[in-house]
Amino acid sequence: MMFCKRFSWDIGIHVPHVPASDSFCTKVKLKFNWTSMFLNLDTKNIIMLIALTIVIFLISSSQSHATELQSNNITSAGVTDFFPTYQKTTISIDGFNVSMAIASTDEQGIRGLSGLEKMNENEGMIFLFDEPSKQGFWMNKMNFPIDIIWLDSNSKVVHIEKKLEPCKIFLACPVYNPQVDSLYVIELRSGFTDDHSIKNGMIINFDLPGNN
Numbered sequence: 001m002m003f004c005k006r007f008s009w010d011i012g013i014h015v016p017h018v019p020a021s022d023s024f025c026t027k028v029k030l031k032f033n034w035t036s037m038f039l040n041l042d043t044k045n046i047i048m049l050i051a052l053t054i055v056i057f058l059i060s061s062s063q064s065h066a067t068e069l070q071s072n073n074i075t076s077a078g079v080t081d082f083f084p085t086y087q088k089t090t091i092s093i094d095g096f097n098v099s100m101a102i103a104s105t106d107e108q109g110i111r112g113l114s115g116l117e118k119m120n121e122n123e124g125m126i127f128l129f130d131e132p133s134k135q136g137f138w139m140n141k142m143n144f145p146i147d148i149i150w151l152d153s154n155s156k157v158v159h160i161e162k163k164l165e166p167c168k169i170f171l172a173c174p175v176y177n178p179q180v181d182s183l184y185v186i187e188l189r190s191g192f193t194d195d196h197s198i199k200n201g202m203i204i205n206f207d208l209p210g211n212n
Helices: 002-010 020-080 106-111
Strands: 088-093 096-103 123-133 146-151 157-164 182-189
Touching: 088 123, 096 106
Parallel strands: 096 123
Antiparallel strands: 088 096, 123 182, 146 157, 146 182
């Protein structure tokens, strides 16, 4: 009897004139109903929280996907837009075609590939000179290593420098010169000459705009 009465006050409900056993069962049932109500309320809150989390996740995923697409578009544009204002020619080495940006002016020749972040295997630059000479090149302000190939007036390879690294210190930046005169100089991705077995004496054919 004392247990039933104390239990009744603990849940804030008093039922007079009820036998002890009935009072206990009634109060237990009432407590269960109150608990169920609170559980239902918590369940609704949990469902709302889960729904809100899903909405936020979907919005975040959509924004991330849009950003990724934009980044991919920018990257793709950068790959296909290799020196867009330069004239181009194509050289073919053992059946492998390389699109060459033509550096035909002093300004283009001084700039070269400096400032460019990267270059694909099928991209390169060819430098044109007015007359044969021992043209020197260096790796100042370069961001990636390259191979340099010097060609004479007959498009024959006369000198090769492989896997040249960018200069870290301006005053310690070496200049690379051929031992014989050249009329054209080609810059390609590092390792290209070894990958495609380019050697001295090899002829590299290409067409220049206006020479057709």
